[in-house]
Amino acid sequence: MNKSFEPVPENSSMASNLAEMKNLGKQMENMRSNEELVRYGKRPDPVQHEEELNSR
Numbered sequence: 001m002n003k004s005f006e007p008v009p010e011n012s013s014m015a016s017n018l019a020e021m022k023n024l025g026k027q028m029e030n031m032r033s034n035e036e037l038v039r040y041g042k043r044p045d046p047v048q049h050e051e052e053l054n055s056r
Contacts, residue, residue, distance in 0.1 A: 034044035
């Protein structure tokens with residue numbers, strides 16, 4: 001048995017290897033901005049912690 005061993009990270013990780021990181025990068029490049037979503041008649045993600053932003 002010759003399986004490659006990838007250690008489990010101690011913290012949560014979005015990408016476990018370089019190939020997955022490249023794939024996530026391509027997905028992020030193709031993501032639409034909130035302004036683009038509004039133009040296409042879609043709702044963007046809600047603003048998180050709106051109270052904190054308004055108090056600044």
